[in-house]
Amino acid sequence: MSEIIVPTDLWDDDSLGVISTWLFEDGDAVSQGDIVAEVMNEKISFDIAAPASGTLAIDVPTESEVSQGDAIGRILSA
Amino acid sequence: MSKIESNRSHRLWMYRNMVKSRAFEDAVKSAYFEGKQPLFNMANGPIPGEMHLSNGQEPCAVGVCAHLRVDDTVTATHRPHHIAIAKGVDLNRMAAEIFGKESGLSGGRGGHMHLFDPNVNFTCSGIIGQGLGPAVGAALAARMKGSDAIAVAFLGEGAVNQGAFHEALNLAAVWKAPVVFVIEDNAYGISVAKRQATAVERNADRAVGYRMPGVFVPGNDPDAIYEAAGEAIAHARRGDGPSLLELETTRLEGHFIGDAEGYRPKGEVAALRKDDPIPRFRTLLEQDGVTASELERIEKEADAAVDAAFDFARASSLPPGEAAFAHVFFEGNRSWPTRP
Amino acid sequence: MADKTVTSTRKLTIAKSMAEAISQEMGRDESVLVMGEDIAKLGGVFGNTGGLLDAYGPERVRDTPISETGFIGAAVGMAAAGMRPIVELMFVDFFGVCMDAIYNLAAKQSYFSGGRVACPMVLMTSVGGGYGDAGQHSQCLYATFAHLPGMKVVIPSNAYDAKGLMLAAIRDPNPVIFMYHKALQGMGWLGTVPGSIVPVPQEDYEVPIGAARVVREGSDVSLVGLGATLHHCLDAAASADNDGISAEVIDLRTIAPLDRATVIASARKTGRLIAVDDDYMTCGVAGEVIASVCESGTKLKAPPIRIAHPDIPIPFSPAMEHFVLPNQDKVKAAIKSVMEAAR
Numbered sequence: 001m002s003e004i005i006v007p008t009d010l011w012d013d014d015s016l017g018v019i020s021t022w023l024f025e026d027g028d029a030v031s032q033g034d035i036v037a038e039v040m041n042e043k044i045s046f047d048i049a050a051p052a053s054g055t056l057a058i059d060v061p062t063e064s065e066v067s068q069g070d071a072i073g074r075i076l077s078a
Numbered sequence: 079m080s081k082i083e084s085n086r087s088h089r090l091w092m093y094r095n096m097v098k099s100r101a102f103e104d105a106v107k108s109a110y111f112e113g114k115q116p117l118f119n120m121a122n123g124p125i126p127g128e129m130h131l132s133n134g135q136e137p138c139a140v141g142v143c144a145h146l147r148v149d150d151t152v153t154a155t156h157r158p159h160h161i162a163i164a165k166g167v168d169l170n171r172m173a174a175e176i177f178g179k180e181s182g183l184s185g186g187r188g189g190h191m192h193l194f195d196p197n198v199n200f201t202c203s204g205i206i207g208q209g210l211g212p213a214v215g216a217a218l219a220a221r222m223k224g225s226d227a228i229a230v231a232f233l234g235e236g237a238v239n240q241g242a243f244h245e246a247l248n249l250a251a252v253w254k255a256p257v258v259f260v261i262e263d264n265a266y267g268i269s270v271a272k273r274q275a276t277a278v279e280r281n282a283d284r285a286v287g288y289r290m291p292g293v294f295v296p297g298n299d300p301d302a303i304y305e306a307a308g309e310a311i312a313h314a315r316r317g318d319g320p321s322l323l324e325l326e327t328t329r330l331e332g333h334f335i336g337d338a339e340g341y342r343p344k345g346e347v348a349a350l351r352k353d354d355p356i357p358r359f360r361t362l363l364e365q366d367g368v369t370a371s372e373l374e375r376i377e378k379e380a381d382a383a384v385d386a387a388f389d390f391a392r393a394s395s396l397p398p399g400e401a402a403f404a405h406v407f408f409e410g411n412r413s414w415p416t417r418p
Numbered sequence: 419m420a421d422k423t424v425t426s427t428r429k430l431t432i433a434k435s436m437a438e439a440i441s442q443e444m445g446r447d448e449s450v451l452v453m454g455e456d457i458a459k460l461g462g463v464f465g466n467t468g469g470l471l472d473a474y475g476p477e478r479v480r481d482t483p484i485s486e487t488g489f490i491g492a493a494v495g496m497a498a499a500g501m502r503p504i505v506e507l508m509f510v511d512f513f514g515v516c517m518d519a520i521y522n523l524a525a526k527q528s529y530f531s532g533g534r535v536a537c538p539m540v541l542m543t544s545v546g547g548g549y550g551d552a553g554q555h556s557q558c559l560y561a562t563f564a565h566l567p568g569m570k571v572v573i574p575s576n577a578y579d580a581k582g583l584m585l586a587a588i589r590d591p592n593p594v595i596f597m598y599h600k601a602l603q604g605m606g607w608l609g610t611v612p613g614s615i616v617p618v619p620q621e622d623y624e625v626p627i628g629a630a631r632v633v634r635e636g637s638d639v640s641l642v643g644l645g646a647t648l649h650h651c652l653d654a655a656a657s658a659d660n661d662g663i664s665a666e667v668i669d670l671r672t673i674a675p676l677d678r679a680t681v682i683a684s685a686r687k688t689g690r691l692i693a694v695d696d697d698y699m700t701c702g703v704a705g706e707v708i709a710s711v712c713e714s715g716t717k718l719k720a721p722p723i724r725i726a727h728p729d730i731p732i733p734f735s736p737a738m739e740h741f742v743l744p745n746q747d748k749v750k751a752a753i754k755s756v757m758e759a760a761r
Contacts, residue, residue, distance in 0.1 A: 018606065020604075020605075020606030020610060021431060021604055021606070021610060021615060023428055023429040023430065023431075023615065024427065024428060024429060025427070028427050029427075030428075034428055035428075035434075038431070038604075038606065040606035040607060043607045045465065045605065045606055062610070151495070151499070153495075182532075183531075183532060184529070184530055184531050184532030184533075184534075185532045187529050187530060187532055188529075188530040188531075188532075192526075192530040194527075194530055194531035194532070194534065194535055196498075196531065196534050196535050201498070201530075201531075201535075203522070203523065205518050205522055208487075208491060208518050208519060208522065208523060210488075210491065211487060211488050211489070211490065211491015211492045211494065211495065211519055212491050212492065212494045212495030212498065212519075212523065213495060214488065214491070214492045214495065215491065215492030215493060215494060215495025215496040215497075215498075215499070215503075216495040216496070216498065216499050217495075218492065218495075218496060219495065219496040219499035219500070219501050220499070222451075222477065222501070223499075229495070241487060241515070242487045242488065242491065242518075245483075245485035245486075245487050245488030245489075245491075246485075246487075246488050246491065246492075248483060248485065248488070249482070249483060249485055249488040249489060249492060252483060404533065405528050405529050405531075405532055405533035406528065406529055406567055406568055407528060407568070407570075407592045408528040408533060408536035408537070408591045408592050409533060410533065410536065410591070411591075412589060412590070412591055413589075413591075414500070414536045414538065414591045415500040415536075
C-alpha cells in the first residue's frame with residue numbers, strides 16, 4: 001500500500017490548498033505516474049501523481065482543504 | 079523576374095511595369111464609366127462598386143518589387159493594381175476578377191479590392207492596416223520553414239494611425255521577422271491631408287519606436303526607391319529583421335473614381351500631372367541611351383498585354399448566381415497545402 | 419459516450435484535454451504552433467496550454483505582446499503560408515480589438531481566393547460567466563460568431579468532446595473558433611462542474627464538427643443546450659425523471675454549422691422544445707434552434723420555450739447575475755410549463 005501525499009515543495013508558505021478535482025473514481029485501477037488529483041493553492045493548480053500502480057482509495061474528498069505533506073488517498077496493491 | 083544583371087535591365091523592367099500599370103488603370107477607368115453616364119451610380123456598368131486607381135504611385139510598386147522573388151509574400155491595400163502587376167499577378171485573371179467574371183482570380187467573389195494570387199504570393203484587402211499582421215505572419219512562417227523568403231506589406235500614410243500598424247511593427251521587431259513595411263505617402267487619406275491627421279512630419283521617424291531602420295525617400299523616383307528598397311529587403315533576407323520605408327508619391331486620380339476632389343487646392347492635381355513620374359523616368363532612360371524604338375516597343379507591348387487582358391475579361395462569362403455558395407469553406411484536401 | 423477500450427479510466431478536465439490534444443497533434447504535425455498571451459510560460463490563464471512550452475520550445479509555443487490584431491493577423495498570414503496556427507483570444511469579450519482579422523480575413527480567405535488559399539487556423543477563446551467577472555469578461559457571444567460566414571464555431575461541454583473537437587479543429591483547413599466555457603474548464607478557482615470531467619482516451623480520435631449529440635434519450639420533451647447550459651439541461655432532466663417526465667437532452671457541440679437535423683428529429687419525436695443558451699437572447703442560438711424547428715413544419719404540442727440571458731449587460735453583483743443567468747431551476751420550470759401547455 002502506498003500513500004498519496006501532497007508534495008511539500010509545491011507552494012512557498014504554509015497556506016492551505018484545496019483538492020479541486022479527483023480525476024479517477026474510488027476503486028479505479030491506476031498506473032504509477034497517472035495524474036490522479038489536482039490541488040489548488042491561490043489560483044494555481046498542481047497535479048498529484050499516483051506513486052504506484054494499483055487500486056485507488058480516495059480518503060479526502062473534493063473541496064477539502066489540505067496542507068503540503070497531507071495524505072489524501074492510498075494506492076492498494078493489485 | 080528580378081535577376082538584376084546590369085543597371086539598365088532592372089530600369090527597363092521598372093519602366094515596363096509602370097507603363098503596363100498605367101495602361102491598365104486607364105483602361106479600368108474607361109471601362110468603369112461605361113453605364114455610369116450621365117448619372118454616376120456606382121452599382122451600374124460592367125465594373126460596379128468602388129474603384130481606387132494607382133495612377134502616379136507606380137514608382138513605389140516597381141522600385142520595391144524589382145527585388146522580390148516569386149516566393150516572397152506581398153500584402154497590399156484597397157489601391158492594389160500597380161503592386162499586383164509588379165508582383166507578377168496573372169493580368170488576364172486580374173482583369174476578369176475586376177469585371178466579376180467566372181474566370182477571375184477568385185471567380186468574381188472578391189473583386190478589385192480582394193485580389194488573391196497564390197502563384198505569386200500576392201493578396202490585398204480593403205480594411206485599412208489589416209494586411210500588416212498577415213505579412214508579419216508570412217515572414218515568420220518563411221523563417222520557421224528555413225527559407226530566406228521575406229514579406230512586404232504596403233500601406234498608405236493614413237494607415238499608420240491604425241492600431242494595427244503599431245501592433246504589427248512592434249511584433250515584427252520582437253520576432254525579428256523578415257518583413258518590410260512600405261508606406262506609400264500620397265498625402266491624402268481620402269480627403270484628409272496628412273498634416274491634419276498625423277502628429278509627426280515624417281512617419282519614417284516612428285521606426286525608432288519599434289527598433290527598426292526607418293528611411294524616407296522623397297521625389298516619387300523609381301531609382302531612389304529601388305536603392306532604398308534593395309537595402310531594406312537585403313536586411314530582412316539576411317536575418318537582420320524588419321524595416322520601415324516611407325515613399326513620397328502622388329495620387330493623380332481621386333481617392334476613388336467619382337471623387338470630385340474638391341478638397342484639393344486649386345491647381346494641385348494639374349501641377350502633379352505635369353510631374354507625372356512615368357514621362358519623367360522615360361526621359362531619364364532616353365538620357366541613359368535607351369533608344370526611342372526600344373521604349374516604343376515596351377509601350378506597345380504593355381498596351382497589347384492590357385488589351386489582351388481586357389479582351390479576355392470581356393469575353394469571359396459571368397458566373398451563375400449559385401456560384402456565390404462555393405468556396406465559403408475550403409473544399410479541397412484536408413491536409414492543404416499537400417505536402418510531399 | 420463512444421468509448422474506445424481504454425487501459426485506464428483516467429478522467430481529464432477540459433483544460434487538460436485541450437492541452438493534450440494540442441500536444442499530441444504538435445508531435446504529429448510540425449506545422450502546428452500555438453501563440454497568445456500567457457500561453458507559454460504560464461500554460462494559459464485557463465490551463466489549456468500547460469506543458470507545451472517544455473515539450474516543444476519557444477519557436478512553436480509563443481507568448482505574444484498584448485496585440486490581438488497583430489498576432490491574430492499574423493496567424494492568418496501563417497495559415498495562408500500553409501502552417502497550422504492555434505491562437506488564443508484570452509476572453510471572447512476582447513474580440514472588439516481584433517475582429518477584422520477574424521471575420522474579414524480568416525473567414526474570407528477561402529472565398530476571396532476562390533478556394534485556392536485555405537485558412538487552417540484555430541482560434542481558441544474563453545466564454546461564459548457566473549463567477550462575478552462582470553460585463554466585459556463574462557460574455558458568450560455564440561451568436562455573434564455563428565452569424566458570420568466562413569468560420570466554424572464549436573463549444574464542448576465535456577473533456578471527451580473537447581479533445582476530439584480540438585483535434586478535428588486543428589486538422590480542418592478552415593478557421594475554427596474553439597470556444598471553451600470558463601465554468602467548465604475545471605480550473606478550481608472558477609468552480610467545477612463534475613459532469614465536464616469525464617474519461618478521455620489517450621489515443622487519437624476526433625469528434626466531428628457539425629454534429630450535435632443526443633446525450634440523454636427521452637420521449638416527452640427535447641432540451642437543447644451547449645457548453646454550460648448542457649449541464650443545466652441534464653440536471654433538470656434528472657429531476658424531471660422523478661416527476662415521471664422523460665426528457666431528451668441534446669448537446670449542440672457545434673454552433674456553426676448548426677446540426678439542425680438532429681434537433682428537428684428530436685422535436686418531431688417529443689413534440690416539445692426548450693432551447694437553453696447563456697448568450698444574449700435576441701438573435702441568439704436558442705432562437706435559431708427554435709426557428710429551424712418551426713420552419714421544418716414539425717408539429718409541436720406546445721409553444722417552444724427559449725431560456726437565454728436577457729438583452730442586458732451582464733451584471734456584476736451575484737444577486738443579479740444569478741438572477742438573469744439560465745440555470746437548472748429555470749429549465750425545470752420550463753419543462754413543467756411545456757408539459758402543461760396546450761397548443
